[in-house]
Amino acid sequence: MNERKLFHPIVAVFTIAVLYMILPGGISSLFAQQEGGRRITGIVTDENNEPLVGATILVPGTTIGTTAGINGEYSLTLPAGSTGIQVSFIGYETQVISTDGREQINIQLQPESFTLDNLVVIGYGTQRKSDLTGSVSNVSSKDFNMGLIGSPEQLINGKVSGVQIMSNSGSPTAGSTIRIRGGASLNASNDPLIVLDGVPLENGGISGNSENFLSLINPSDVESMTILKDASSTAIYGSRASNGVIIITTKKGSSDRLKVTLTTTNSVQTSTNMIDMLTRDQFIDVVNTQGSAAQKALLGNDNTNWNDQVYQSALGTDNNLSLSGLLAKNFPARVSVGYYNQDGILITDNAERITGSVSLSPNFFNDHLRFNLNARGSRNNNRFANSSVIWNAATWNPTIPVYSGNNTFGGYTEALDNAGQLVTGGTINPLGGLEQYHSTSTVSRVVGNFDVDYKMHFLPELRFHSTLGYDYAKGEGDIYVPAEAAQYETSGGRDYHYGPQKNSNRLLTTYFNYNKYVDTWKSSVDATVGYDYQHWKSTSPSYNELNALGEAQSTIAASDQRHVLLSYYARLNYAFDTRYMLTGTLRRDGTSRFSKDNRWGTFPSVALAWRLSEETFLKESGMLSNLMLRASFGITGQQEGIGNYNYLPVYTYSQDGAQAQFGNQWYYTYRPEAYVADLKWETTASWNFGVDFGFLRERFTGSVDFYTRKTKDLLASVASPAGTNFDKNILTNVGNVDSEGLELTLNAIPIQTNDWYWDVSFNMTWQKMKVKNLSLVEGGAVTNIAAGAWIDGQNVQVLTEGYEPYMFYVYRQLYDEETGKPIEGAYADLNDDGEINSGDLYRYKSPAPDFIFGFSTSVNYKKWTLSTSLRANVGNYVYDGMAMNTGAMGTMSYNSYQLNNLHSSYLETGFQSRQHLSDYYVKNGSFLKMDNLSLSYNFGRVAPWLSMNAGIMMQNVFCITKYSGVDPEIPSGMDASFYPRPRIYSLNVGFEF
Numbered sequence: 001m002n003e004r005k006l007f008h009p010i011v012a013v014f015t016i017a018v019l020y021m022i023l024p025g026g027i028s029s030l031f032a033q034q035e036g037g038r039r040i041t042g043i044v045t046d047e048n049n050e051p052l053v054g055a056t057i058l059v060p061g062t063t064i065g066t067t068a069g070i071n072g073e074y075s076l077t078l079p080a081g082s083t084g085i086q087v088s089f090i091g092y093e094t095q096v097i098s099t100d101g102r103e104q105i106n107i108q109l110q111p112e113s114f115t116l117d118n119l120v121v122i123g124y125g126t127q128r129k130s131d132l133t134g135s136v137s138n139v140s141s142k143d144f145n146m147g148l149i150g151s152p153e154q155l156i157n158g159k160v161s162g163v164q165i166m167s168n169s170g171s172p173t174a175g176s177t178i179r180i181r182g183g184a185s186l187n188a189s190n191d192p193l194i195v196l197d198g199v200p201l202e203n204g205g206i207s208g209n210s211e212n213f214l215s216l217i218n219p220s221d222v223e224s225m226t227i228l229k230d231a232s233s234t235a236i237y238g239s240r241a242s243n244g245v246i247i248i249t250t251k252k253g254s255s256d257r258l259k260v261t262l263t264t265t266n267s268v269q270t271s272t273n274m275i276d277m278l279t280r281d282q283f284i285d286v287v288n289t290q291g292s293a294a295q296k297a298l299l300g301n302d303n304t305n306w307n308d309q310v311y312q313s314a315l316g317t318d319n320n321l322s323l324s325g326l327l328a329k330n331f332p333a334r335v336s337v338g339y340y341n342q343d344g345i346l347i348t349d350n351a352e353r354i355t356g357s358v359s360l361s362p363n364f365f366n367d368h369l370r371f372n373l374n375a376r377g378s379r380n381n382n383r384f385a386n387s388s389v390i391w392n393a394a395t396w397n398p399t400i401p402v403y404s405g406n407n408t409f410g411g412y413t414e415a416l417d418n419a420g421q422l423v424t425g426g427t428i429n430p431l432g433g434l435e436q437y438h439s440t441s442t443v444s445r446v447v448g449n450f451d452v453d454y455k456m457h458f459l460p461e462l463r464f465h466s467t468l469g470y471d472y473a474k475g476e477g478d479i480y481v482p483a484e485a486a487q488y489e490t491s492g493g494r495d496y497h498y499g500p501q502k503n504s505n506r507l508l509t510t511y512f513n514y515n516k517y518v519d520t521w522k523s524s525v526d527a528t529v530g531y532d533y534q535h536w537k538s539t540s541p542s543y544n545e546l547n548a549l550g551e552a553q554s555t556i557a558a559s560d561q562r563h564v565l566l567s568y569y570a571r572l573n574y575a576f577d578t579r580y581m582l583t584g585t586l587r588r589d590g591t592s593r594f595s596k597d598n599r600w601g602t603f604p605s606v607a608l609a610w611r612l613s614e615e616t617f618l619k620e621s622g623m624l625s626n627l628m629l630r631a632s633f634g635i636t637g638q639q640e641g642i643g644n645y646n647y648l649p650v651y652t653y654s655q656d657g658a659q660a661q662f663g664n665q666w667y668y669t670y671r672p673e674a675y676v677a678d679l680k681w682e683t684t685a686s687w688n689f690g691v692d693f694g695f696l697r698e699r700f701t702g703s704v705d706f707y708t709r710k711t712k713d714l715l716a717s718v719a720s721p722a723g724t725n726f727d728k729n730i731l732t733n734v735g736n737v738d739s740e741g742l743e744l745t746l747n748a749i750p751i752q753t754n755d756w757y758w759d760v761s762f763n764m765t766w767q768k769m770k771v772k773n774l775s776l777v778e779g780g781a782v783t784n785i786a787a788g789a790w791i792d793g794q795n796v797q798v799l800t801e802g803y804e805p806y807m808f809y810v811y812r813q814l815y816d817e818e819t820g821k822p823i824e825g826a827y828a829d830l831n832d833d834g835e836i837n838s839g840d841l842y843r844y845k846s847p848a849p850d851f852i853f854g855f856s857t858s859v860n861y862k863k864w865t866l867s868t869s870l871r872a873n874v875g876n877y878v879y880d881g882m883a884m885n886t887g888a889m890g891t892m893s894y895n896s897y898q899l900n901n902l903h904s905s906y907l908e909t910g911f912q913s914r915q916h917l918s919d920y921y922v923k924n925g926s927f928l929k930m931d932n933l934s935l936s937y938n939f940g941r942v943a944p945w946l947s948m949n950a951g952i953m954m955q956n957v958f959c960i961t962k963y964s965g966v967d968p969e970i971p972s973g974m975d976a977s978f979y980p981r982p983r984i985y986s987l988n989v990g991f992e993f
Contacts, residue, residue: 123236133607134233158854158871161743161763169979172342172351177971180244189640192244199469207501208441208475216445218355220320230688231634235605238587239637253332258325260993267986269314300399314343349385372451386437391977393430415898436485441477461516469507476500483548493548501540526573581609598680605634626694638682702746741767757860765852789974807843847973850875878925881976925968930957955984
């Protein structure tokens with residue numbers, strides 16, 4: 001991949017910006033002006049009589065127009081018969097002015113009225129965008145990714161610097177890995193805190209939907225998403241905010257007439273890149289020229305493309321109906337229902353979701369008292385494909401048929417020995433592995449909150465706010481495999497019901513907010529103090545796993561998990577003369593996950609901002625519209641992903657196969673679990689330095705942020721000294737991790753006329769993370785900890801002091817100087833001891849990218865809109881596990897009765913046995929992806945009572961990369977039979993009544 005290609009779009013944006021500033025009258029002067037007619041001139045100014053550089057002056061109903069120059073001056077030739085002009089500028093009210101035969105017309109535009117668009121939802125309140133002192137990004141519904149969207153986080157993928165969102169696979173039931181600034185922990189959770197309408201959600205999933213808990217929220221109901229990245233903005237959430245916060249705000253009722261909106265999106269998904277195995281002819285040639293006589297005898301006469309057998313073109317639909325308006329005076333309401341159904345490209349894979357939501361927002365006593373009731377429910381019906389067949393479809397012999405011609409094993413061809421029995425250790429028929437595996441689940445969820453907001457009559461600057469929140473989920477499922485199926489032939493099939501698991505999350509939030517502007521002091525004060533109580537509970541009953549004959553196979557123990565978080569918090573926002581701003585936050589959290597001695601943690605933050613553009617020496621600038629410097633420091637905590645009782649001596653009831661015998665009787669036993677009594681908070685101290693800027697009245701805007709993070713008392717799993725605990729590894733506070741990064745965001749509107757509108761957005765992130773210490777004793781011996789994904793019983797990633805997390809730990813491959821091919825088993829003697837052993841392993845590359853890029857643009861012409869978004873990673877590496885594990889001659893046969901196909905890399909290496917730890921398989925995964933490309937048309941009113949729009953879209957359009965595997969974007973960095981992400985073609989139609 002040519003990395004220079006990534007910068008072409010932004011180069012184009014800056015080129016246009018330069019043209020805008022140097023061409024007389026700006027870009028719009030390039031539009032043809034009518035010859036003849038009457039010429040008018042004038043100056044466009046703002047409410048302070050300052051020139052509005054770049055203001056647009058148009059002849060209504062035509063493309064004839066110009067823009068105001070550097071002094072606000074304009075000149076325009078009117079066509080014959082024209083009697084007026086239209087003048088507009090971002091952030092100002094558009095004016096239509098009659099010319100009345102005048103030749104000199106000066107125009108003064110007035111600012112737009114203050115609206116909710118100027119506000120950003122932050123923790124426990126809202127704040128004007130212009131007054132934010134922390135690193136906060138907001139994405140509203142008009143900027144969301146479009147297409148068939150299965151889960152809310154996909155709406156903002158690629159839209160925000162410092163935020164990386166990766167779907168875990170191409171399955172519709174798969175979740176996403178979300179990282180804000182790369183995460184701050186190792187073994188504890190690196191997931192951000194998700195807050196839905198003021199209710200912080202519990203991390204993790206539930207039985208039947210363990211990977212994709214967010215998919216239970218309908219993306220169509222989401223109004224905006226706010227991402228809090230630095231400690232100043234996240235510290236208000238204290239103990240859960242080390243990895244950032246995503247605040248999801250759902251749509252509410254409007255104060256307008258009743259509106260009915262119906263949208264439907266229907267799609268077809270197709271497979272893209274497949275695992276690069278030998279073709280049938282290549283496979284036959286390798287067997288005939290290099291195989292043994294026994295292997296040659298296993299060749300058949302069929303031509304079976306196993307990928308064609310297990311993959312399909314998958315249909316999907318997403319339909320949403322909403323009603324929004326006033327139930328009565330001062331009583332906005334919104335009701336919506338949705339139906340989503342998506343097949344996977346792997347047959348038998350399916351996700352179905354039925355959702356409903358109600359939002360009521362009445363206000364009383366002249367808006368002094370507000371209520372807000374939100375309730376949303378969903379029911380997900382999933383069918384999970386047996387994804388292990390991805391490996392089988394890649395490796396199965398392409399010369400044998402799908403069906404055997406008899407009823408054994410359900411009629412599917414299987415690998416049999418001379419006695420007609422299944423081969424021990426063989427792989428099963430890929431199609432049979434799917435069609436004979438029936439795994440389904442049903443997951444229901446209800447999330448609701450009731451808000452009361454009272455603005456005191458005797459002191460309107462003081463508000464009391466209280467939120468009662470409840471999040472309840474129930475998940476259960478069934479797995480059935482018939483007794484005759486090869487995959488469970490030795491146990492007589494599989495038939496069991498799991499669950500129901502029930503999760504509940506109860507929240508009480510109360511806070512007071514005082515907000516006042518003191519004119520004589522030129523000061524505004526916004527102070528908040530509050531209290532939170534949150535209680536989580538997760539239970540599941542014990543159940544027996546049976547085979548298809550009804551015989552018990554094992555017992556799964558019951559589970560009861562609970563924890564509580566108590567919080568006190570305060571925040572002060574102070575601004576002087578709109579130029580100098582201070583934000584201070586303090587939160588005190590107590591969690592039941594630690595002992596009484598370590599239960600409470602204190603998390604402070606402070607931020608300063610200076611709006612230079614309001615200073616006298618810059619205020620007169622005609623070009624600069626905004627310039628703000630920001631700096632913040634704060635401490636946040638971590639206690640997620642570590643279990644609820646790790647500090648307690650817990651005993652686990654034994655399962656079948658773990659009984660003790662006394663005489664002739666077998667007894668179930670209790671075994672002690674490893675624990676650390678003095679477990680305590682993992683804390684992260686963060687610095688953030690930022691600059692926000694805007695030019696030409698916010699026609700061009702952007703921000704730059706540099707941050708550092710230092711995590712101490714790291715919650716990590718390390719080896720425990722022999723005899724000191726009940727496990728060889730324990731989760732304890734050990735070591736430190738440091739990270740730093742640079743983020744850049746640029747937004748531009750190069751063209752804005754009556755008919756044309758073009759906006760461009762670009763973001764870039766550079767980030768680095770380093771493990772500083774993993775010793776139980778600070779300054780102790782350097783520690784290597786096996787981590788990350790495993791393959792074929794081998795671990796190729798480690799955590800090591802002084803290095804990035806999860807680096808590949810491999811041998812340096814040696815190559816033949818003449819042919820350039822890798823030499824089997826030949827590795828560099830890095831420690832010069834004369835032999836090759838584990839002392840020659842070295843840390844080589846990381847799955848984490850050095851740079852992350854995002855680019856999106858939209859061009860509007862009259863009623864047409866063409867838009868696209870692209871993403872790029874640079875510097876991420878992938879271990880090609882499929883090439884290693886199927887790319888050696890020895891992998892063609894593990895027994896005497898079954899042939900396996902080989903990876904095409906065998907033709908390059910000629911390896912006879914697998915080279916698990918060769919750096920040959922660590923590949924550059926840098927990529928440029930076009931996530932979506934859409935074309936839409938807004939019909940407007942097609943009848944007095946009906947408006948309509950329609951669009952077509954392609955998602956996962958292309959991927960430019962040097963990586964030869966299925967996909968270079970692998971969350972774990974380990975590519976082993978990855979479920980391919982599909983290409984999606986969709987048609988969207990929307991109606992508004």
